[in-house]
Amino acid sequence: MNSKKRILILATGGTIASAPTNDGLAPRYGISQILGANSLLHNYYDLTMRDILQLDSSNIQIPEWQLIARAIYEERNNFAGIVVTHGTDTMAYTSSALAYMLRNINLPVVLTGSQFPVDVPLSDAHDNLQTALAMAASGVPGVFLAFNRQVILGTRAAKVRTLDFQAFESINCPPLAKINSAGLCFNQQVLQSVQKLRQANEPCTLRLELLPAAFLLKLTPAFNPELLDCLPGLGYKAVLLEAFGIGGINFLHANMLERIEKLLRSHIAVVVTSQCLYEQSSLKVYEVGRKLLDLGAIEAFDMVTEAAVTKLYYILGQAAKLNLTGSERLNFVRSCFRRNLAGEINLPPI
Numbered sequence: 001m002n003s004k005k006r007i008l009i010l011a012t013g014g015t016i017a018s019a020p021t022n023d024g025l026a027p028r029y030g031i032s033q034i035l036g037a038n039s040l041l042h043n044y045y046d047l048t049m050r051d052i053l054q055l056d057s058s059n060i061q062i063p064e065w066q067l068i069a070r071a072i073y074e075e076r077n078n079f080a081g082i083v084v085t086h087g088t089d090t091m092a093y094t095s096s097a098l099a100y101m102l103r104n105i106n107l108p109v110v111l112t113g114s115q116f117p118v119d120v121p122l123s124d125a126h127d128n129l130q131t132a133l134a135m136a137a138s139g140v141p142g143v144f145l146a147f148n149r150q151v152i153l154g155t156r157a158a159k160v161r162t163l164d165f166q167a168f169e170s171i172n173c174p175p176l177a178k179i180n181s182a183g184l185c186f187n188q189q190v191l192q193s194v195q196k197l198r199q200a201n202e203p204c205t206l207r208l209e210l211l212p213a214a215f216l217l218k219l220t221p222a223f224n225p226e227l228l229d230c231l232p233g234l235g236y237k238a239v240l241l242e243a244f245g246i247g248g249i250n251f252l253h254a255n256m257l258e259r260i261e262k263l264l265r266s267h268i269a270v271v272v273t274s275q276c277l278y279e280q281s282s283l284k285v286y287e288v289g290r291k292l293l294d295l296g297a298i299e300a301f302d303m304v305t306e307a308a309v310t311k312l313y314y315i316l317g318q319a320a321k322l323n324l325t326g327s328e329r330l331n332f333v334r335s336c337f338r339r340n341l342a343g344e345i346n347l348p349p350i
């Protein structure tokens with residue numbers, strides 16, 4: 001009997017698959033060439049490999065998320081786990097989007113890639129593939145990102161370094177697992193939170209509808225708030241505002257609050273997060289934040305920006321599917337955004 005776990009690897013490109021070209025590094029290798037350099041892995045896992053895209057991840061957007069999500073959904077009952085190789089630059093957006101699109105997924109889905117192409121002697125590709133495969137064989141369902149011997153929840157990852165092999169960090173949540181000489185070691189608290197989110201008796205649902213109608217604005221001193229007036233005309237239905245510190249926004253000089261009030265009157269959702277990578281926003285603390293809360297802004301608390309933007313795309317997609325418009329859509333965004341869908345948010349007690 002074959003005791004090796006059946007794992008599917010879906011390749012999408014990225015540096016891990018890249019080779020030098022006259023125009024710079026570009027994805028050229030398929031998964032068999034990537035893994036060829038690391039064929040010992042076949043001794044431990046029963047691997048099925050498939051090339052579904054060959055893109056630098058800067059070119060990965062909603063149609064590609066939908067293609068990856070569908071491929072995972074269709075194979076979810078045929079394998080013990082699925083690894084997706086992907087470029088690092090937008091991997092945290094993809095891992096968050098997949099976590100929302102594949103709610104209640106019944107197997108581990110693990111994204112990985114590398115900072116250095118696979119055929120370079122010092123590449124981190126082999127190491128990352130090993131971690132991803134170990135997680136894919138772990139039996140823990142969910143969407144994860146494996147990098148530099150760590151496994152991070154898909155909705156907690158951010159790319160924080162351009163060159164270092166520690167390219168990703170788990171933001172406001174410890175990594176789910178780390179590799180050491182005892183093997184894949186889970187953080188029990190994070191593991192329990194992942195298990196609690198999953199409704200074991202509910203089937204996995206594939207939700208492909210995403211609407212990229214959320215605008216991300218990083219506030220700077222002396223920002224001209226007139227720009228906000230253009231957003232409804234351009235089709236935006238939500239603004240994610242990266243405010244100062246714990247959640248401050250200026251009401252002196254050019255008054256941001258007036259413009260935000262106007263947006264809310266047009267039923268554009270305004271979600272406020274912090275420009276700081278670590279710890280949570282709390283609009284209640286300062287006068288410059290509380291005014292926003294009074295207007296009806298939604299707080300993102302400890303969410304990482306990648307997970308917040310994709311959550312808005314996801315919620316707006318579901319609202320469009322339900323034909324919600326105006327205040328109904330705004331109320332829908334408000335109530336969905338406050339829910340912890342895939343480990344992305346830690347809500348403070350009310």
Ligand SMILES: NC(=O)C[C@H](N)C(=O)O
Pocket residue numbers: 013014015016055056057058086087088089090113114115116
């Ligand atoms: N390290 C990488 O994979 C970067 C590459 N530009 C990508 O995201 O596809």
